[in-house]
Amino acid sequence: MTPGARVSAAIEVLDAIAGGLAAEQALTRWARQSRFAGSKDRAAVRDHVFDVLRQRRTAAHYGCGETGRALMIGVLHGQGADLDTLFTGEGHAPTPLSDEERQVPDAPEDRATKNNLPDWLLPLFDAALADKADAVAVALQARGPICLRVNTARIEVPAAQALLAEDGVQTCANPLADAALTVTEGARRIRNSRAFSDGYVELQDAASQAVVAALPLGGRVLDYCAGGGGKALALAMDPSREITAHDIDPRRMSDLTPRAERAGVSITLADAEQAKAGGPYDLVLCDAPCSGSGAWRRAAEGKWTLTPDRLAELTGIQDQILDTAAALTAPQGVLAYATCSLFREENEARVEAFLTRHPAWKIARMDRYDVTPDGDGFFSAQLTRD
Numbered sequence: 027m028t029p030g031a032r033v034s035a036a037i038e039v040l041d042a043i044a045g046g047l048a049a050e051q052a053l054t055r056w057a058r059q060s061r062f063a064g065s066k067d068r069a070a071v072r073d074h075v076f077d078v079l080r081q082r083r084t085a086a087h088y089g090c091g092e093t094g095r096a097l098m099i100g101v102l103h104g105q106g107a108d109l110d111t112l113f114t115g116e117g118h119a120p121t122p123l124s125d126e127e128r129q130v131p132d133a134p135e136d137r138a139t140k141n142n143l144p145d146w147l148l149p150l151f152d153a154a155l156a157d158k159a160d161a162v163a164v165a166l167q168a169r170g171p172i173c174l175r176v177n178t179a180r181i182e183v184p185a186a187q188a189l190l191a192e193d194g195v196q197t198c199a200n201p202l203a204d205a206a207l208t209v210t211e212g213a214r215r216i217r218n219s220r221a222f223s224d225g226y227v228e229l230q231d232a233a234s235q236a237v238v239a240a241l242p243l244g245g246r247v248l249d250y251c252a253g254g255g256g257k258a259l260a261l262a263m264d265p266s267r268e269i270t271a272h273d274i275d276p277r278r279m280s281d282l283t284p285r286a287e288r289a290g291v292s293i294t295l296a297d298a299e300q301a302k303a304g305g306p307y308d309l310v311l312c313d314a315p316c317s318g319s320g321a322w323r324r325a326a327e328g329k330w331t332l333t334p335d336r337l338a339e340l341t342g343i344q345d346q347i348l349d350t351a352a353a354l355t356a357p358q359g360v361l362a363y364a365t366c367s368l369f370r371e372e373n374e375a376r377v378e379a380f381l382t383r384h385p386a387w388k389i390a391r392m393d394r395y396d397v398t399p400d401g402d403g404f405f406s407a408q409l410t411r412d
């Protein structure tokens with residue numbers, strides 16, 4: 027596909043998203059209908075779509091509209107692209123710009139537009155991040171790093187780097203966690219690399235790894251919101267831990283057993299009854315469902331689809347999870363709460379509300395991870411009883 031044809035495809039996908047499809051669904055549908063598109067084309071179209079989703083408000087401002095075409099014009103303008111070489115009307119490229127489309131508006135003046143946030147989120151950013159709010163909002167407009175976790179139960183970090191390099195994946199150390207690597211070249215080769223297929227490395231954000239690295243070693247551990255099992259697998263690198271994984275939606279854990287086998291570790295899956303019967307645990311990790319705002323570089327749609335009602339619903343779920351998990355934690359045990367949210371409402375405020383409901387508990391440790399070139403935004407708190 028020509029660069030212009032890729033832009034046309036991105037416009038089509040963005041229009042499908044505006045019509046109600048989720049971004050991943052819209053991309054998959056386009057890819058199925060476009061068998062001619064190679065992996066580089068699919069990646070380029072995906073990059074265009076996600077660039078727009080991360081910067082939708084400024085893209086709409088500069089493109090003077092919300093259609094896929096307007097958004098692409100707006101985002102490409104921001105990237106300094108030569109639009110006339112892309113909008114040629116030749117082959118599958120989009121039609122040339124009209125005189126109106128050539129007019130570039132002045133830079134936006136209001137903070138929410140500049141920060142590519144819906145208006146209602148600006149006060150939440152300010153409350154949580156104070157003088158860092160604008161910098162974090164800007165950081166969320168860029169692509170996130172691709173990070174790997176070296177399975178240190180089976181291989182040393184330098185040996186994993188050498189193995190990855192044999193398959194064309196170049197990495198450097200990531201400062202957030204000892205086992206974390208940032209991919210600097212060859213990201214598209216990861217899944218076909220021997221290091222990945224033999225279970226020596228997993229894809230995992232480095233801040234997510236840092237949350238696990240800060241947890242106490244050993245003992246009986248319940249990962250109460252295990253999902254796909256990223257944190258359960260990281261926990262399992264410590265062979266002195268005995269790990270049980272639970273999720274309200276067991277389908278989310280369907281890959282966990284093969285992933286654990288590939289990594290050479292053992293994780294027991296449990297439904298709610300089994301998780302309860304297996305308690306109490308020395309460590310219960312609640313990696314709670316949240317807005318995902320710390321990871322909006324990767325899942326940028328969430329920035330535009332989150333509503334105040336949904337946020338309130340999430341905080342209610344987070345409270346319930348903490349209450350249930352507290353009852354499963356041994357008297358001397360640690361209750362760990364984590365989110366990939368930036369907001370006080372989902373983080374410090376949930377811990378404070380928990381401590382009000384359960385005065386015997388106290389904060390043993392609390393960490394915030396900013397959105398940086400090294401990793402996503404995360405929050406974690408470790409709670410113990412007096």
Ligand SMILES: C[S@@+](CC[C@H](N)C(=O)[O-])C[C@H]1O[C@@H](n2cnc3c(N)ncnc32)[C@H](O)[C@@H]1O
Nearest residue numbers: 251252253254255256257273274275313314315
């Ligand atoms: C942030 S995701 C977990 C990600 C996972 N820990 C990882 O590192 O890959 C949150 C998970 O919580 C689960 N969940 C939502 N409500 C729950 C509840 N009441 N009890 C247990 N799990 C719940 C969701 O199904 C989702 O898989």
